[in-house]
Amino acid sequence: MAIIRVFLSKRKNSNFWQMRWIDPDTGREKWQSTKTNIKRDAEREAGRIEKELNEGTYYRRSTISWKDFRSRYETEVAVGHAIRTQQKIGTVFNYVETHCNPKRLVNLNETAISKMVKKLREKGLEEVTIKNSLGHLKSALEWGKSQKLIGQVPDFPKFRRARTKKAMRGRPITLEEFERMIEAIPEVIKPLGKSEGSLERHAEIVASWEFYLWGLWWSGLRLEESMNLYWDREDALCVDLEGEFPMLRIRAEAEKGNKDRMLPMTPEFAEFLEDVPEDERTGPVFNPRANKQYRDRMLPSSVSKIVADIGEKANVVVGDKGNMDKVTGERKFRFASAHDLRRAFGMRWSKRVREFELKELMRHESIATTQEFYIEENTQDTARSIWAACQADSRSTSRSTRKKSPKRKKSHRIKRDSYST
Structure with missing residues (x-):
């Protein structure tokens, strides 16, 4: 590799x-x-630049704007990631523009990032969400450094590591609670009119939501997976009922783990799908409908909100938000969401299959996730059942002993003092 030489010159x-x-x-x-204009100082500066050029550490202060940097990163880097990841990157960049508003990339320094973290906390974002968002931002800035757009990546705030295990934001709901959600659908999605046509359309919409919620209950699919489940599309999450066992085919683009997979389908979900007439097995499996249909299908975010509204109307409380309502002063609760139906599915099957099989069924990337959220809870249930059975058996034995055993003599009784020796 040729050595780079730096020379000094004077211009008129x-x-x-x-x-x-x-x-x-x-x-x-x-x-x-x-x-x-002092030659000795200029020689020192030339020597420093020559050293950096030959070591590959030379950096000239960039004047690239934040807008141009974002455009380059989204079109050159982010486009190669999964759709969900691209959406997260866009959200993080929106945070930067809302709370920092940098004109140039170099304006995004430690102070600006720290202020943004403060604003996100005030907004109510959880620590893990903020931490993950900063991870995407740091990756983008590291790419900027590799492109010589910035000299160094600013230091990012450190987050304290939680000492307790990560807790579920919700909980597995019971069948009784789920049936209450089904009954609450007409109360959330009300008819737009009283005419025969309006009532008939309303009945169809309610039926589409009942089918959708039962599908989540039996399948354990994530909300976005369920909205991307098709009968006949190879480029999406697809149902396959033709083989020896019903299966789900998941393309990398449609799955959180970003891998092509063939996964087993539970018998209950297979029977649920087989009840659909064959001539209706085209297009999306689930198509919950809205009263006001602005597009062909509802967005996942809109579907998520309506499921949460149904959980609230059914009064299925799954957790405490940990803060008070600023207007009423009452404690805020977390109501059942689509993901709580998935949690219920995981808890049911954690009692029927081994943990590595549950991992595949839940499509967790790591067995640690399965163990953390389901196996320990299942162990608690097992312990509870064992103690209940033991106590019931003890009461039964005690009753039978009182009825059948002859009265013992005083000399057979163990004195309390004997335990102390």
């Missing part, structure tokens, strides 16, 4: 000494001011 239109060298990438001559 400048009082400062100028450095010049040949850029090895372009073959063109580059000039840069030393910002001094």
Whole structure:
């Protein structure tokens, strides 16, 4: 590799000494001011720049705007990620523009990032969400450094590591609670009119939501997976009822783990799907409908909100938000969501299959996730059942002993003092 030499020169239109060298990438001559008219200081600066050029650490302060940086990253880097990841990156960049509003990339420094974290906390975002968002931002800035757009990546705030195990935001709901949600659907999605046509359309909409919620209950699918489940599309999550066992085919683009997979389907969900007439097995499996249909299908975010509204109307409380309502002063509760139906599915099957089988059924990337959220809870249930059975058996034995055993003599009784020896 050729050594880069930096030379000093004087230009007629400048009082400062100028450095010049040949850029090895372009073959063109580059000039840069030393910002001094003292030759000895200029030589020191030229020596420093020459050293950085040969070590590959040279950086010239970039003037790229934040807008141009975002455009480059989204079109050159983010586009290669999964759709969900692209959406998260876009959300993080929106946070930056809302709370930092940097004109240039170099304006996004430690102070700006710290202020953004403060604003996100005030907004109510959880620590893990903020931490993950900063991870995407840091990756983007590291790419900017590799492109010589910034000299160094700013230091990011450190988050304290939680000492307790990660808790579920909700909980597995019971069958009785789920049936209450089914009954609450007409109370959330009300008819737009009283005409026969309006009532008939309303009945169809309610039926589409009943089918959807039962599908979540039996399948354990994540909400976005369920909205991307098709009967006949190879480029999406697809149902396959033709083989020896019913299966789900998941393409990498449609799955959180970003891998092509063939996964088993539970018998209950298979029977649920087989009840659908064959001539209706086209397009999306689930298509919950809205009263006001603005597009062909509802967005996952809209579906999620309506499921949460149904959980609230059914009064299925799954947790405490940990804060008070600023208007009423009452404690805020978390009501059942689509993911709580998935939790219920996981808890039911944790009692029927081994943990590595449950991992595949839940499509967890790590067995640790399965163990953390389901196996320990199942162990608690097992312990509870064992103790209940033991206590019931003890009461039964005690009753039978009182009825059948002869009265013992006083000499057979163990004195309390004997335990102390």
